[in-house]
Amino acid sequence: MYYFVEPMAEDDIPHVQAIESESFSTPWSANTYRREIRNTQSCRYSVARVSAAPPPARLAPHGARWAGLFSQLVGVIFPQTEVALPSETPVVGYGGLWLTVDEAHITAIAVDPRQRGKGIGELLLSTLVDHAYELGALQITLEVRVSNLVAQRLYVKYGFQPAGTRKRYYTDNGEDALIMWTDPINAPEYKTRLAELRRHLFARLRQQA
Numbered sequence: 047m048y049y050f051v052e053p054m055a056e057d058d059i060p061h062v063q064a065i066e067s068e069s070f071s072t073p074w075s076a077n078t079y080r081r082e083i084r085n086t087q088s089c090r091y092s093v094a095r096v097s098a099a100p101p102p103a104r105l106a107p108h109g110a111r112w113a114g115l116f117s118q119l120v121g122v123i124f125p126q127t128e129v130a131l132p133s134e135t136p137v138v139g140y141g142g143l144w145l146t147v148d149e150a151h152i153t154a155i156a157v158d159p160r161q162r163g164k165g166i167g168e169l170l171l172s173t174l175v176d177h178a179y180e181l182g183a184l185q186i187t188l189e190v191r192v193s194n195l196v197a198q199r200l201y202v203k204y205g206f207q208p209a210g211t212r213k214r215y216y217t218d219n220g221e222d223a224l225i226m227w228t229d230p231i232n233a234p235e236y237k238t239r240l241a242e243l244r245r246h247l248f249a250r251l252r253q254q255a
């Protein structure tokens with residue numbers, strides 16, 4: 047199977063909400079997603095899709111936004127690809143961030159529970175890092191439940207480090223949030239690490255494809 051990322055479109059919202067309802071206890075409304083998607087000045091939302099056939103090399107109408115990771119993915123995984131978008135390409139994950147001044151804040155990332163453990167969460171996070179560069183962010187931050195060790199492990203892999211807690215941040219059960227930050231993402235060390243992680247990720251996805 048081929049996994050790839052695209053900008054989230056309004057038609058994707060019900061599919062995103064289906065994954066969200068299996069992943070989080072405090073879902074967003076469709077209106078919130080629409081508002082975020084339309085705020086292209088400071089927000090980026092993506093969906094991951096799965097397809098039995100290779101994805102196309104173009105992604106109109108948002109193609110211009112995918113100068114970064116996606117073009118690398120297409121180049122690395124699907125060098126000969128020039129086909130139409132396969133009709134069956136279900137959404138299997140999503141993620142997003144927004145920019146505040148020069149900080150990118152990851153607001154959401156989740157993968158369909160039946161599709162976890164295949165590199166899709168990593169593909170989405172790697173895409174979000176690309177979007178942080180594109181928006182001119184200097185660092186990336188997020189909050190994660192202190193009990194969510196799986197997500198924390200993914201974040202640590204991508205250079206996020208704990209930087210404190212927000213007490214009783216989650217309203218459903220009063221759980222604390224761990225605040226995590228990357229080092230400056232323009233530092234050569236971070237870029238080197240990212241390139242290495244992507245090499246491994248692309249090899250893994252290519253093998254799965």
Ligand SMILES: CC(C)(COP(=O)(O)OP(=O)(O)OC[C@H]1O[C@@H](n2cnc3c(N)ncnc32)[C@H](O)[C@@H]1OP(=O)(O)O)[C@@H](O)C(=O)NCCC(=O)NCCS
Nearest residue numbers: 069155156157162163164165166167168190196197199200
């Ligand atoms: C967190 C989440 C997005 C990871 O997605 P995924 O597609 O399953 O993860 P991947 O297969 O890409 O794995 C990437 C990394 O995540 C970590 N990870 C994934 N599954 C893990 C598991 N079962 N146990 C420990 N670490 C795990 C590992 O660091 C892994 O890298 P590795 O393969 O080199 O060990 C997914 O578990 C999810 O949707 N969880 C529910 C929603 C959520 O908690 N979102 C985060 C909110 S802050």
